[in-house]
Amino acid sequence: MIAAGCAGTGRELAGLIDLRRVGAIVSRTITVTERVGSDVPRIAESPAGIVWETGLQNPGLDAFVSGELLRLARGGARIIVSIGGGTLEEYVRMTSALQGRPEVAAIEIHLSGRDEELDRTVLGAHPDRLNEIVGAVARMSLVPVFAKLPGACDDIVGLARTAVRAGATGLTLLASPPALGLEATRDRPRIGTVKGWLSGPALKPITLRAVFDVAQALPAVPVIASGGIRTGEDAVECLLAGAWAVQVGTATLTDPAAAVTVAKGIVRRLKTAGLESPAGLRGRLRPPEPAAAEANPVPAP
């Protein structure tokens, strides 16, 4: 899949990639009303990553449903719509507007925004709110619902349990963690909003850990890995950790065909391992290499 915000609006990738060759694309996060987004600069490179903040720029629910959604669907890929908001009502309104739309294969709930009702920094980092919002969306939605858990939280397994109990079909792990970029030579922040989010290859180990922990605790729950996946090997590692599918985000910004390359990499590994489906990689993870001890023997005490 192509992760939220990295698949464009239906026009951008047209000449560069055949979208029918990816499993699905996640739309940019949509809010009820249009958002013009935050001031520039919005992006800065960091070691093996990017610090960014777009302020959820999007045309708003109505314009999305009547335009962008149809354009995205024409590309031939399954569409997962990412919905975001600051109040329960906004999530409910968006779910209801997407109800019965044939273009929508699933809903991904963006939960990293500000909670405007309870005045909290990250809406989805609190089990009470997560339960409420995921519960409302899942009850109304006629398509599968994936909760994209926040990139920084105390207890990812606890939040995962809450989301699943509330009715989520599965989980996307993780959203971008909060980040800050500063410029030493100019005494300035690197992006216009000062505070932003980290994306890119730097995230892979964090993603693997979150996927691993949640998959161990909730083996029957579909987990989509997201964060730092750029190559087929990265994807295979996520599948070994317990993911059911992977999303490719930042890599698409550099290599528009990254998701297709990743998919090919997974297929190649399945062939060499003689497996029929990616599910075969789950639970295939073996214990740490004992050979390391043999190669460098430690004298017995």
Added chain:
Amino acid sequence: MKRARAEILSTRTIGAYRSITLVAPEIAERSRPGQFLAIAMPEGRAFVLRRHFSIHQASRRGGWAGTLEFVVDPSAGAGTGWLAAAHAHEFLDVIGPLGKAFSYPKRLTNCLLVAEGRGAASLFFLAQELVARHKRVDMILGGRALETVFKPIDAKRLAQTVAVMTADGSLGERGGVLDALPDAAARADAEVVYAIAPAPILKAIAAFCRAHRLPAQVAIEERMGCGFGLCNTCVVPVARTDGTGYENLRACVDGPVFDPSRILWDRWLGEPLPAPAVEPEPAIPNGGDEP
């Protein structure tokens, strides 16, 4: 827009800059002035994003057919520095041509081209196309010092007049391109202005053009993430055509060439949020609605 694995045909130093010529026929034949390329950085390093460069030359005919030239400033950063050190026969992963090109005037003939520093690279491409359409071209080239003024000699071959401005006076007149603007516009009897420069200079050029009722096109140099419209980061606030506020347009797909009269310059160039040193004094209780 095409993606190609393009061989470097040659590299050369032009003043403070490095120029790189690629063999990329599919991209070259589609390229027009003002458009740019997105070049991937090497694998296995910490660089994540492509780097973006305006097209200096795209040869469709003759012995150089199928080649593309772009210009990098080696001092711009580590990624660009890597590119500046690249050698002939190495391969680059290139996507292009990207963005909207300059449009050529249909009726008007006298074109004034203004560029500061490396931005001049794409104005030379534009100047050639304008001259080929029998337009009169005049140029103002600026830079910090003589080595950052891009190709002042070549400019004389294309343009009727060339005004060169340097901040330290080491070449041409001492000053910035803005200082030369009123005289050059009068001398050239300018009817259209094209400009590439850092945004604050473009803002001043836009004000000049508005005051003198000159149509203008500016190419902006906003920092980009992807270059082909996905990441939504290289945005410029532009007034909506229906008069209802503004929208943030992506410089990579909706630009980089814009009509400067539609850009909300103050909104765009406003200082980034300063870190609040102290919390503001708590307002008088329940008095928050007071202005």
